[in-house]
Structure formats: C-alpha cells, structure tokens
Amino acid sequence: MGEKILTKKDLTRLFIRSNAVQSAFNFERQQALGFEWGMIPLINKLYKNPDDRIAAYKRHLGYFNSHPWTCGPIYGMVASMEERKAIGEDIPEENITAVKSALMGPLAGIGDSLFWGTLRPIAAGICASLALSGNGIAPLIFVLFVNAIHFGVQYWGVMAGYNFADQFMEKMQSFQIKAWMEAATILGLIVVGGLAATWLNVTTPLTYTTGEASVALQATLDNIFPKLLPLLCTLGVYGVLRKGKSTMWAMCAIIIIGFVLGFIGVL
Amino acid sequence: MGEKILTKKDLTRLFIRSNAVQSAFNFERQQALGFEWGMIPLINKLYKNPDDRIAAYKRHLGYFNSHPWTCGPIYGMVASMEERKAIGEDIPEENITAVKSALMGPLAGIGDSLFWGTLRPIAAGICASLALSGNGIAPLIFVLFVNAIHFGVQYWGVMAGYNFADQFMEKMQSFQIKAWMEAATILGLIVVGGLAATWLNVTTPLTYTTGEASVALQATLDNIFPKLLPLLCTLGVYGVLRKGKSTMWAMCAIIIIGFVLGFIGVL
Amino acid sequence: MGEKILTKKDLTRLFIRSNAVQSAFNFERQQALGFEWGMIPLINKLYKNPDDRIAAYKRHLGYFNSHPWTCGPIYGMVASMEERKAIGEDIPEENITAVKSALMGPLAGIGDSLFWGTLRPIAAGICASLALSGNGIAPLIFVLFVNAIHFGVQYWGVMAGYNFADQFMEKMQSFQIKAWMEAATILGLIVVGGLAATWLNVTTPLTYTTGEASVALQATLDNIFPKLLPLLCTLGVYGVLRKGKSTMWAMCAIIIIGFVLGFIGVL
C-alpha cells in the first residue's frame, strides 16, 4: 500500500472550506453541496483516475446536515478514510457514508444545544445589556468572542477528527470497526428520534366543545401521545421516500399539503 | 395436510359472536366465558373427534380480558391457528395460549386509552352539549357514531387478525415464530406492569402528625415509591395463585381483607 | 475439603462487631477500618497460616461504605465466602471484593431512603410532637423504637446473608456465580450513578445579566444538563485515582480547590 498523501496544508485548507458547509442550503439535501465543496480539493489530490474521482464526487453529494461549528470531526474523519481508500486500503464506500450519517446527528445535537441554545443567547444577552448601558464596542466583542470559539472549535474538530480516525483505523481490526459503525448508526437513530420530537413543532389549533368548556384538541393529543403530529409527519415523509418518490416530490407534497391544511385552519 | 376449512361465513359468525366477549363477566377469569362462547361454533366445525373438541373447549375457558372493541385480532388469529391445528399442522397448545395472553394486554391498553379514555368522553361531551342546547337527536347521534366505530373496528380486527396470522404462519419458519412469541410475552408483561401501575388505585387514608402539621402517609409513600400499595396487592395475589390457591380462594380473601381494612380505616 | 468452621456464636459476635462499621470514619476509605475490625476475630479463627491471615487483613482494608443498619447481609455473605475459602474451596479474592463493592451501594441506597429519609424523620417527628405536648418519655420511646429496628434489622441481615450465601454457593455452578457477580457489579454501577446524581450537591452561585434580568448560571446549566457539576467532580476524582494518584493526594486537592473556588465565589 502507498504512503500517506495528505499534508498539514491540505488539512488546513479542508478546515477553511469546511466553514462553507451551509452553502446553497436547501430543503432537499440540506448541506450536501456545502460538504461537497469542502471535499473537492482533497478528492482532486487523492484520486487521479477519473472514475474514482466521479465516484467520490457523487459520494459526497448525498444528504448531509450537521451543526456548522461542530461538524469538523466529520470532515477530518472522512478525509482520513478517503486517504486510506486512495492508497489502496479496503474501505467500503458504505463505511464512509455510515460515518457521515451517524455522526452528523449527535454532533448537530451537541452544537445546537451548546451553541445555538446556550452560548450564543448568553453572549448576545450580555453584550446587548452592555450596549444598552452605552458600551459602543459591545457588538464587536460579541462578534469576536463567538467567532473565536466558532473557528477554534471547527479547526480543532477537523484536526482531531483526522487524527482520531487515523489512529482508530490503525489499531482496530475490521470486525471492531464494524461493531463501532453499528453503534454509530444506533446512536444516530436514537438522536434523530430525540431531535424530531424536540424540534419539530407541528400542532393543531382545532378545538371542540364539551359542556360549557371548549377544549383544545392538541391538549387531548398531548395527554395520550405528545408529539404525535410531528411523529406522523416524519413517518409520512420517510414512508414516501422509502416508496421511491424523489425528495423533490416529497418537498412539493409538503408545501401543498401544508399550505392547504394551514389555510383551512387544521394546522 | 388437509385443506382450509373456514369460510368467510364462519369468520363473519365469529365476528358476531365476538361481541359477546364480556358475557358473564366475573372477577375470577373475567371474559373467559365470553371468549369461549365465541369459539364454540368454530370448534364444533373444526374438530370432529370428541377428545380434540373437549381439549379445545377447555383451552378457551382460561383467564381472558381485553377490550371489547379491540379484541377482534385475537379472535381472528386464534381462529387461524386452530384451523391449522385441525388440519394437521404442528401447533402446540401453548402457542395458542401465548397469543391470547400476550395480545390481550396491549390491545386492552390501546382500546382503554383510545376509546374509553378519549373517543367516548369526547363524543359524549360533544353530544351532551348539543343536547343541552336543545338538540333532541344528539343521543342518537352519539349511539350511532360510537357503535359504527365499535362494530367497524371489531369486524376489521377479526378479519385482519385471521389474514395476518395466516400469512405470518405461512411465511415464518418455526424458530421465527418462537422468537415472536417470546417478544409477545415480554410485551405483555411490560404492558401489564404499566396497566397495574396506572389503573390500580389502592391508597391509604392514614395520616400521622409531626410537629403541628399532619402528614398523609400516602404522600410519604409516593415520595419513596409511588404505587407501592398497588404493587404489593398485585404481587400478593400473584404469590397466592403461584402457591396453588384457587382464584376463588383469592377472591374471597381479597373481599374479606379489603372489607376489614376499609372498615378499620386503613384503606 | 474441610468441614464447616463457623459456629452460631461466631456469627453472633460478627453481628455485634458489625455495628462498629462506622468506626474511624474517614473521607479516604470511609468505613474500611470499621469493616476490618468486624472481621478480625473471624479471620483469626479461619486462617492459621500467617500469609493467609495477612492477605485477609489487607483484603478487608479496602474502600467500604454502606448503611450502618442495612450492611448486615454483606458481613454475613463475606463470612460464608471466607469460611469456604479457608476450608479449601476455590474462591478467588476478586469474588469476595466484588460482593462487597457491588452490594454496599444498593444496600446503602435502601437504608438511606428507608431509614434516614423516612423512618427516622417520621419517628422523630411524632415523638417530638408528643414531647411538645408534655410527654416526658417521648425521647426514650424514640430511642428504643428506632434502635429495636436498627439492631433487629442488622442481626437478621448478618444471619440471612450468611445462610443465603451458603445455600447459593452450594447450589450454583461456578459459571452461574460468575453471571450473578457481573450482575451485581452492573447494579452497583447503576446505583452509584443514581447516588451521585442524587446526593452530591455541588452548585454554583454565579449569575450573569441579560437585558434587565439577572440569570443564575445554575438555572441555565440545569436546563442543558442538570447535575453537570456533580458529574464533573465525580469523574474528576475518578480520573485522578485512575491515573494512580493516592486518595490522600485527591483529598488534599479537593480541599484546596474547593476552598479556593468557594472563597472566590465560584462554588
């Protein structure tokens, strides 16, 4: 097998491009294009054979969505896996995809609650109060502070991800890697369940009347099965995709159905 | 092995009789007699040999309790299993009993919360307000609406249960059936635990005094182990039955102990 | 293999000495010295060979902490295991230690909530109200009542523990004992997790200001991860011990760090 190809400079470039992960964000594959753009120079360096290149381009255009400040480890790990694949190790394409899809959920969960849910509101709140008491550089402090963390975490993430994956694949035997891939998938599913139940907020404003009191249907639903509507929506989309419909189709269906239900006052 | 025996007409008859499941309801075996009555024509048609018949009669006189509107699938599945047994397949008696005892719990849980806990109160509440505002046919609407659902669900349930079991047993190998039977038993146990903790309401009115405040013993219990009393009662009955006492004995013991404890103010 | 050595009298003596379990209590190994003192006569009787004795003395000087009224079963079970070891059965030292460390947690949990959390406050509360209404022997009633339970439970515990372990090891094959030892360890870990989250009360008084409102940092932490600080403390100590630092070292570090953090108002 060949020698290591990626240099420190390649990884630094990967880090810089990884910040564009949210590029051309869309409801269909979310950060797929952004992720792809980050990988392009790396793919070009690793694979010289056109077929390998095309396969790699296509590989990273799949659905991706994670937190823009904590997705670094995924870039790093994928880089290491691609490098080993390029120099001839037997790394099935599915494993690379598994790492991406299994880690994006938990890392998004961590980033969303740590940064979007906590750090950003706290920092913004403190700086806003500073500003209100007349401090003119408070906005600057805010921007510098959060972005120091932002770029620091992302840089560290890319590098740590690369090194970890490198050592991990060095030490582990293939059946061990398989066990950990399975574990990652399970974790991904558990966290996606938690994410959907927490962040999807589909509720109905319908009410019905018993005796004198008018009761919200949503309150009744919450008693039997809270978050039933978000669950049904997620499963509905999932079912439609399973049946082979395109995401485009699903997106249009959601827009139409959602608009109609909202219009007639059911949602 | 023989050919299928049960006709569509037999299944329709099974559906009709299945509505009598609550017949001669008693604290000992609850809906056992009702279930038996539903199976009689089917047993008579399937088994011609007196010994087989007697075994089948006895088989379905065991403890049974489920929801009268959602128990249909159990009838249907049992019908399919009995049919296959009758035409010579190797279906152990225990498997038939396992299906009954494993499914009655979850189906009762669904029926109790969906119909007794939600649909019926909502429908009755709405119709009662209609009636109070002078609508004379509101009671009729109520009766027709809930029973349309009642008989519809039960009919669908019997048929779907029969077809499902039929296809299931066709496709599965015996070790697969065993795994699913085990799963059903586990599910049954989990749900019975949930049912007992939710529906058994044994509490004590005792209080004690510390300093000036008088504290309810029940509140203290709830802090350490909520629903401790219902648990002890269930385990008490279970233990007594395990030790070989008859249900008759257990019922009398409950009546006497309950009355005495209630009389002296402990319960 | 030899014959049983321990007599009823030995066990009674063990019970008496077991009450001194809290002796020379210290933050390093908590009730280690107390437990050791209880075992000394038994060790002296069972092992005549100096090396075996020394090993046994050292074995029981390890970390121990349980509830002083409910730790009896551990004494009894350890006595039975030591006896069998002394008469030549193959009982690895690790198994004895596993029993101690796995059971001390759950038994402490039961004792703490049942006796410290419930019985003692209730009994004290009732007797205090009696005393306040002029009853001069209420304190005596309190002392006699709680200690009747205290010594009763402990006596029963030592004896039951001995008999249980005796029969258990008689009946079980060694692979069965291994499975149950593993189960005990798992239980111990789960309960220690629960204990640490429940009883460790490390909180921060820090606040920060957003807009007009001043928000407690602790409230924010509780939203993301309640009990994060106790977890970090426990893991910190654990990590330091894993790295080979002595408990003495850890204790001093805690005292210094704790004092400084408290002094500057962080804790």
Add this chain to the structure above:
Amino acid sequence: MSFSAIFIISFITGLTYFLRRFMGDCQLERPLVLGPVVGLVLGDFRTGLEVGASLELVFMGAQAIGGSVPSNVAIGSALGTAIAITSGTGLEGAMMVAVPVAVVASTFEMFAKTFCAFSVHLADKYAEKGDWKGISLMVHAGNIFHFLAYFIPTLLALYLGDQYVTDLMNAVPANIMSGIKAVGSLLPALGFGLLLNNLSTREFMPYFFIGFAIAAYIPSFGVMGIAFLGIAYVALYAFRKLNQEEEA
C-alpha cells in the same frame, strides 16, 4: 309513577347492562342515552334529555377498566331522571339522587361479577364432558344474573321511593361503606394477578417490574407510552434473536 312505568324503566336499565355484556359495550347505559329514554317512558322527553346530558358531564370519567367497578351510572341516572321528572325537582333533584345512588349501587355490579365466578366453574364441568350446550347455558345464565343485578335494585328503589332510599343509604354506617369501597379498589388486583400468573416465567418476570416502575415513577407515560416503548423494545429483541438463530 305507575307500576308499569316503574317496571319498564327498570327493565330498560337492566337491558342496557345486559347488552353491555352480550353486545360488547354499546354505551346504551350512558346517562346521555338512558336519560331521554326514561323521559320518553314518563312522557317528558325534554326534561329527560336535559337531565341525561347534564349527568353525562358529571359522570364523564366513570368507566370500567380492567374489571374495575366505577360508579354505577346506569342505575344512578335512571333513578335520578325518574325522580327529577315525577317530583318536579328537575336537575337539582336528579343530581342529589343520582350521585350517591351511583356510588352505592356499584355494589350490585361487584356482586354480579363476584357471583358469576360460579358459572365459570360449572362451565368447566360441562367442558369436561364436551357438552357445549351446557357451556352456552352458563353464558346466558351469567348474563341474566347481570341483568337482574341492575333490574331488581332499580325496581325496588323506584317502588319504595327516593325518601326511603335516602333513609336506607343514610342508615348504612360509614365504616361499612368504606369497607365496600376498599373491596372495590382491591378486586381489580385479582385480574392483574391472574394475568401475571398466565404470562410470567422466572426469566421474563423482571419486565413486569420495569413496566410497572416506568408507569409509577413517570406518570406522563401512561399506558399508551409504555405500550409504544414496549413495542419498540420487543421488536429489537425479536430481530436480535432472529439474527442469532440465523448465524447459528
């Protein structure tokens, strides 16, 4: 009230319960339905409708579950409606009768459910002999017994009049009432104990405790939540078992 009216009302009350047993809980015994029917019999449909609908809201939560015996809404509302119409006291009067009567009358259902244990034992004997007609007989006998458990008390109460009934109820010592109530709250444990006895094996018994603990400590789950989690869990269990078997 004429005796024929009394008889018809009592018969209808008994019938609604008979149909609950024999036709799978058709909900005919709800006050919303029984109220106007009694009204019709007594020639005052409007009052019956109003009283019935009001009692429906009062008894909203009364529902037998797992063999438990809640307030007897049927007897309560039949009596309440009848008295409201004949005494002219309207809703107030109906409420004052219906609520306490429903509590006390739950004893009769308890009695029927206790007694019918005997018909099961007789059915065992018939099954032994292969006599399916005997078994059917026991089914019908049991149902008729349930009918009588509603019919007779209603008949007597209407015949004797509400004053008499109230006096009688007041004459029952509180101790005895709370004894009966305690029995009612304990008896459903028999069902759960039997269920457990049916399902449990040493190996799987802990699942019962897990289900119990989750429901007891996290009430928000309810039975639905536990069934949902349980189904997800056993699916994992079965898939794992199948994999192991396939590998082996």
Add this chain to the structure above:
Amino acid sequence: MSFSAIFIISFITGLTYFLRRFMGDCQLERPLVLGPVVGLVLGDFRTGLEVGASLELVFMGAQAIGGSVPSNVAIGSALGTAIAITSGTGLEGAMMVAVPVAVVASTFEMFAKTFCAFSVHLADKYAEKGDWKGISLMVHAGNIFHFLAYFIPTLLALYLGDQYVTDLMNAVPANIMSGIKAVGSLLPALGFGLLLNNLSTREFMPYFFIGFAIAAYIPSFGVMGIAFLGIAYVALYAFRKLNQEEEA
C-alpha cells in the same frame, strides 16, 4: 433615505446572510450587530446601537435549527432600525416594524431553501461528468440566490417605505399567512425523513422510536440528555458485540 443608503443597507443585509451560508454562521445578522451597522450607514450609531440591542433581546430565541426557518431577524432588524432612525420614532417604531416584518420575511428564506434544491440536481449532473468546476459553480450560484433572497426584499421595502409595507402585509389574508406558517412548520420534517431514510434498517429502526418516545414523554431530557443516554447505551452495545466476536 438616499438610494445609495438604501442600497448599502440592503447589500449589507444580504451579505450577512451570504456569510452565514459561506462562512459558517458568523452571527453577523444578529440585530445586536446589524443595528449599529445600519446606524453607522445612516449616521446615527447611537440609535442603531440601542435599537439593535433591544431587538436582540426580543429575538433572543430565534435560531434556525435542523433546517427550520424562524423569524427573519436580519431583514426585520435592518428595516426596523432604518425606519426608527429616519422617521424618528425610535425604539417603539422599530419594534412595530421589525416584529411583523420578520415573521413575513421568513417566507423569503423558505423560498431560497426550496429553490436551491434545483442547484443540487444540476450539481448531480456535473458530478456525473467529473466536472468539479460545475459543482463549484452551483455552490456559488446557490449562495448568491440566498443573498438575493435577503437583498431584494430589503431593497424594495426600504424603497417603498414602511407605510406601503404595512399596507401590503395587512392586505395578505390571514388564511394565506397561516398556510405559509404551516408549510414552514412542516418542511423541517423533510430533513428528518431524509435522515431516517439514510440511517434506518428494519433491524435498527425501533431505536428511532425509542429516542422519539423518551423525548416526547419526558421533555426534561432534551436532545443533550438523549444523546448522553444514547452514547452510554451504544458503548455497552459495542463492548458486548466485541466480546461476542472475540469469544467466537
């Protein structure tokens, strides 16, 4: 406002969003930052600072998560601040404009996120041919589209004036607004459905339901708690697997 000021403000607003896409959510579109910048452009830094900081506290919780589209704080606060300064109505005026505008303007982000699905499909084609420059082009085109989705509405709104904007918003029927809102609340389900489609196998699917049920029935857990529990669980899972393999 001069047209050049209008253009600069709109450009900056679009730029903050462009940088959110291209530089990983630098938080430049927060009112705390955008407010004073708009103030600088209009020559009243102090008012911009004050309005921005106040709006920051109002929009504290607005954050896109999992592809959801919250209130559009950038457009809202750019408009609010500009109007507060030019009309002299101060904070009050800013609030009255910013909050409703932010709600309505979220439609434009939704539009951009919907539309960019096409650039992905074009990128698929370029990938097929190995044309990485084409792929890059799609990335930049998408980002410019996102830029325009903020730039154009801001430009138009500032140009037409707040009275016009308010009239326009009032002219939109409530039904249509609630239809749009419903679409906004449903669209994130697409992301979760896709994620599920990526991860799920028949065998592991129940884990999704377990995670969902815990989060739904025990809200105190939150995503962090579930991730924590989940990591502990899968560690046990992996260790067990490894042990089995080693023994085998």
Add this chain to the structure above:
Amino acid sequence: MSFSAIFIISFITGLTYFLRRFMGDCQLERPLVLGPVVGLVLGDFRTGLEVGASLELVFMGAQAIGGSVPSNVAIGSALGTAIAITSGTGLEGAMMVAVPVAVVASTFEMFAKTFCAFSVHLADKYAEKGDWKGISLMVHAGNIFHFLAYFIPTLLALYLGDQYVTDLMNAVPANIMSGIKAVGSLLPALGFGLLLNNLSTREFMPYFFIGFAIAAYIPSFGVMGIAFLGIAYVALYAFRKLNQEEEA
C-alpha cells in the same frame, strides 16, 4: 454553669458521637434526645425537653449520607439547650445559638473525617505485619479522635460563653466560611470517585452514566426507583447470560 456541668455536657455530646461511630448510628445525638439529657444535667428537664423537641423539628432533614457532613446537630443542640436554660432566654435563645453554631461546627466533623485517613494508612502497615492488635488500636484511636472533635469545641464554647462564641463566629470572614462550605460539598465526591474506581471496568462503565442520567433528568425516580429498575435489569441480564452458557 459549674465547670463540672460544662464537662459532663461536653462529655455526653462527645459520647453520642462516639457511639454513632462505634455502635452504628444509635441516633442519641438527635436534639430530641440530647436536649432533655442536657436539661437533666442542668436540673431543668422540662425546658430541655421542650427545646430539644423544637430543635428536632428544625433539624429534621439533617443527616449524614454517603459521607457528607450536614449541620452538626449535636453540638448545636447541646449548646443551644444549655444556653437557653442558663440564660433563661428559652426557645428563642436556643434557636439563635443552635442554628449558626451547628453550621460552623460541621467543620469539626469534617476535620475528624479528614484526619482519620491517617489511621487507615497506619493500619495498612500493621496489616502488612499481621498485627491485628495494631489495627484495632487504630480503630479505637480514630473513634477517640472523633470523640474529641465534638468534646473539645463544646467544652470551649460552653466555657467561653455564648457572647464570645458569637463574636468569634462573626469575626470569621464570609469568604472563608463559603470556602469551607464548598469543601464540605465537594468532599463526598471522593467517596463516589473511590466507589467508581472499585467497581468500574471499561466494559461496564456506561452503566454508571445511565444511572446518573436517569437520576439527574428524572428526579422523581430517586435512589429507590433506580435501585428498583436496576435490580429488574440485572436480573434479566443474569438470566440471559445463564441461558447462553447453558446453550453453549
């Protein structure tokens, strides 16, 4: 107070703590018990009884758990009762002394529990030599040290008088007090860390986190609930293991 009374009261206070160590928490140091005893020594049983019972209710929740050090109720109530009787200020006076003293005096127990770590290390040496008498010596020395940790402060405080004690307590800076309190809240982590170190293997460690997360996120469970669930779980675990072994 005569010196002999002071000495006796202090001795009894120390003794109750000695017996807590040596006789397994007999609860003699509770105010309910110590109050009347101090009363007896000072010749006013009634006041002692009343003050003790009242303090008992105040200190209801104070209980050492897992090596934690709560308010020192023994020293607090001995001092409180003695001062209430001798100064004639009754319950009010007792409270004013007992509560702050109990807080500060917890330092002495902390000191004893810290110091006794040395006797364990000496015991290690004796064990090495097989000298069980040496080990026993360390046990008794440790207990006597615990005795002194209660005896000496009580003696000094009673001797110097409550005014002196209050002045002294007021002289301690708040910073230092909160430092000491922080130490007290951190030290029990040593016990849990040690326990963990004893039990944990890489493979089983996640169970600790699961127990922790459940208790942290669902406080209603408490230790009892977790132990209950845990027992059910490990029973399943052991049964499964046994089955696998039997099949193998």
